[in-house]
Amino acid sequence: MDDKMLMKELNKILTLEHGHLGMYEKYMDYSDKEIRRTFRRFMEVEIEHIEKLKTVIRNLGDKPSLIIEGGDIIGRLFNITINVADERGMLKAYSFIEQKAHAGYTDFVSKLENDSEKRNQFIAEIAASNMLEAKLMQLWLDDKLKNMHVQA
Numbered sequence: 045m046d047d048k049m050l051m052k053e054l055n056k057i058l059t060l061e062h063g064h065l066g067m068y069e070k071y072m073d074y075s076d077k078e079i080r081r082t083f084r085r086f087m088e089v090e091i092e093h094i095e096k097l098k099t100v101i102r103n104l105g106d107k108p109s110l111i112i113e114g115g116d117i118i119g120r121l122f123n124i125t126i127n128v129a130d131e132r133g134m135l136k137a138y139s140f141i142e143q144k145a146h147a148g149y150t151d152f153v154s155k156l157e158n159d160s161e162k163r164n165q166f167i168a169e170i171a172a173s174n175m176l177e178a179k180l181m182q183l184w185l186d187d188k189l190k191n192m193h194v195q196a
């Protein structure tokens with residue numbers, strides 16, 4: 045992967061991560077205490093993802109730049125509207141988005157791993173931790189969804 049392509053990918057992922065942050069940062073708005081607590085931590089995780097990507101971009105000598113600025117990034121990237129008042133629908137949508145994030149990272153990591161450049165192996169390791177956490181979040185969302193179903 046050449047530098048231009050790498051930077052493009054990193055900025056695209058950075059934009060998605062800002063979208064993820066937008067999903068969880070209004071954690072106080074939920075009536076479910078477990079969702080509030082979990083989303084608060086997810087918000088922190090997303091901030092960590094953003095910071096890691098920014099650090100990588102800066103260390104490559106570039107400036108982080110989002111491909112979509114502000115607003116409803118997730119809605120625009122995935123062409124969906126999420127109604128947070130419908131908690132089941134919201135959990136389903138977020139699970140889908142985390143699943144997409146995990147798949148995107150999987151693809152990115154394997155591209156980097158197949159690259160002979162040593163530097164890219166290092167970036168792959170950083171991306172792999174974000175990849176894992178996207179999966180963990182998806183699993184939590186799915187589990188929550190399942191338990192809500194049992195209660196209903």
Ligand SMILES: [Fe+2]
Nearest residue numbers: 061064090093
């Ligand atoms: Fe993330």
